[in-house]
Amino acid sequence: MxxxxxxxxxxxxxxxxxxxxxxxxxxxxxxxxxxxxxxxxxxxxxxxxxxxxxxxxxxxxxxxxxxxxxxxxxxxxxxxxxxxxxxxxxxxxxxxxxxxxxxxxxxxxxxxxxxxxxxxxxxxxxxxxxxxxxxxxxxxxxxxxxxxxxEFLPPPNPMQVAVALLIARAVGESVTDLDQLLDVLMRRNPVILLKIPVTGFERQFGAMLEEALIAPFFAELTDIRGDRPLSERFRDTRPEMRKRKIVTASGRNVSDLTRRNLTRYLSTAILGDAAPLVIVDETSAPARPEITAVSDIVLQCAGIDQALITDLLHVCLGIPASESCSIMETMCLDPNCLGVDDLGLAVRPGRTAKTVLGLLASLAEAAGADENEDDDKKVRKGRSSNPLSAFRDKPKNTPIDMILPEIEPSTDAAADKPNSVISGMAGEATTTASAHHVRSLRVEHLSGYGEARPWALDLKDDLALWREGALGWHEMSTKLMLSGPPGTGKTTFARALCNTIQVPLIVTSVASWLEPGFLGDVLQQMSQVFETAREHAPCIVFIDELDAIGSRGGGRGGDDRNEHYWTTLITRLLELLDGALKTEGIIVFAATNLPDRIDPALLRSGRLEKHVIIPPPDAHALAGILAHHLGSDLASVLASAPEHAEPGPERKATHTLLSVPVHSKSSEADAAAGKGSAHV
Incomplete structure (x- = not known):
């Protein structure tokens, strides 16, 4: 050394x-x-x-x-x-x-x-x-x-010691003069890239940053994507201590970002508040050119080797270096596959050098087998030139479905062309066929949505002005929440809005976010939905079952043991919804059956500020619903209606249907649908 x-x-x-x-x-x-x-x-x-x-x-x-x-x-x-x-x-x-x-x-x-x-x-x-x-x-x-x-101090943590030795090696191999490193650290927004290909290094490095084991202060870590912290901790372990902000980025998390999003995140970090940006990459792939360009200094070294294990055993267990070297010469140990967590499992107090090294050899063999299996999966997976391959490359449990809008029909036949659905889980585009002629699903053809219908039509006009640069996104009303009993057409309105304003629709729900269970995975699911929407902007994000996210500070039977979990979820959603700059190009539409359970902060200005309540359909709305679904069959169905007397409400509905013209695409048909409730 x-x-x-x-x-x-x-x-x-x-x-x-x-x-x-x-x-x-x-x-x-x-x-x-x-x-x-x-x-x-x-x-x-x-x-x-x-x-x-x-x-x-x-x-x-x-x-x-x-x-x-x-x-x-x-x-x-x-x-x-x-x-x-x-x-x-x-x-x-x-x-x-x-x-x-x-x-x-x-x-x-x-x-x-x-x-x-x-x-x-x-x-x-x-x-x-x-x-x-x-x-x-x-x-x-x-x-x-x-x-x-x-005398009662515990032995050193082998994971912390291993990270410290790796950092020291990276500095020693990358810096010839410590004054050069100090000069970078003294800048207003220094950018440091630390590339050490050891599994688990990123998480342990982040934890040591928070605990003041690397820098001479306790740190508050902020991810450039607003994602989980580098340490993967979500609870402040030392709230009583004064902290300094450090912006971090994980090499594993930024590897799948598009160039546009990566450059935007990096520029925001280095041009924002005075705080260092530390990029930690534990992957073996070369650093992306955008990261290399922004870095003021690059600290890198190889992974775990026998020399590092020798130093680790000497520091943690007091085993002489000569003893460790002599034992390793007689055994087959390839430490390159070992991770930081493997060292924590094997290096335990009271164990001899032979025991520890034997355990490390078995762990390295198991890790090497897993690595070969992962490489085989990558080879079999291959790559595709299809533009939809970005969705197929996502994990199977990614709850993202994207619906492409119907093309504006030029003829009646074209109007019958159904929606195309791109599923982030299935990774394939599917097309459904209709058995009879039905009007295309558009807001103009829906019945009884109250203020939601003019809101959508105004949004269509504003979106055209925004595309021309004549209107700012912050001047538009782009967030809406519909509430009402089940079956009143809230999901139908989202599909109709997609066709009316001609932008893609991302369908998600709070239930799909919560499916992974672990807080970090849930937050990542939420961020991924909005990140996908930004990549396809302008785009609609439809959030179903919004009431499942609950409200902060109550509503769960007085059990506050998991209050931190739910508070973190609501806070993340507020961050994703807040501000026109963060959500430019994203139209947010939410649906709920229980609006009273929604956190009031989600309904404030700049978030889901427009709230429309949908009651059950009345006779006029039912007439419009039937007229839409019957389409060209409306005339034959009405002709088969019995002539005998009917009770009052049924007679009224029948007369309403009789007043609907057979040519259902006319503006008169829309007027005849009335002002009742939603289209089912």
């Missing part, structure tokens, strides 16, 4: 050690061994620990007794010592300490007082107690307490 890599590794290992010490002191304060003071008024500014009065007097005795009492309070045993376990402040290995007291010598050095043989047993016991436990006049001081506590 060269000088730069050696300096970086020592620095990062000391930071790991420092965090372990701080967590140990916090644990000691929780059990009453230490007291916490805030010299500057709050925890974010700084913390000062000192030995508590109870511990100062209660532990001022025999060393072994004090060690047993501390271990019982902390519920852990002293750590096995080894050379790689370096103290964070003094830079020296931990040594067993002698308990000292304020203004006195160590207890074990106190000479017992001479007691005459003729003294009473009680006097001899009292004299011996004063000699060994002089607690009445002397107390344990804070430095001695800290030294005693550090």
């Amino acid at each position: 060269n000088t730069i890599a050696d300096r970086i590794s020592r620095h990062l290992l000391k930071r790991i050690r420092r965090l372990a010490v701080l967590e140990l002191y916090q644990r000691a304060s929780d059990v009453g061994l230490l007291t916490i003071n805030f010299p500057f008024g709050e925890k974010k500014q700084g913390i000062a620990w000192q030995v508590s009065g109870f511990a100062a007097s209660g532990l001022a005795g025999d060393t072994d007794r004090a060690r047993r009492l501390v271990g019982r309070a902390l519920k852990r045993a002293p750590t096995t010592l080894h050379d790689g376990f370096v103290d964070h402040d003094g830079g020296e290995p931990i040594n067993r300490m002698a308990i000292e007291m304020s203004g006195s010598e160590p207890v074990y050095q106190v000479k017992p007082k001479h007691v005459s043989a003729g003294a009473k047993p009680a006097q001899r016991k009292k004299a011996r107690s004063v000699a060994i436990y002089p607690m009445l006049s002397r107390q344990l001081n804070s430095p001695s307490m800290f030294a005693l506590l550090r």
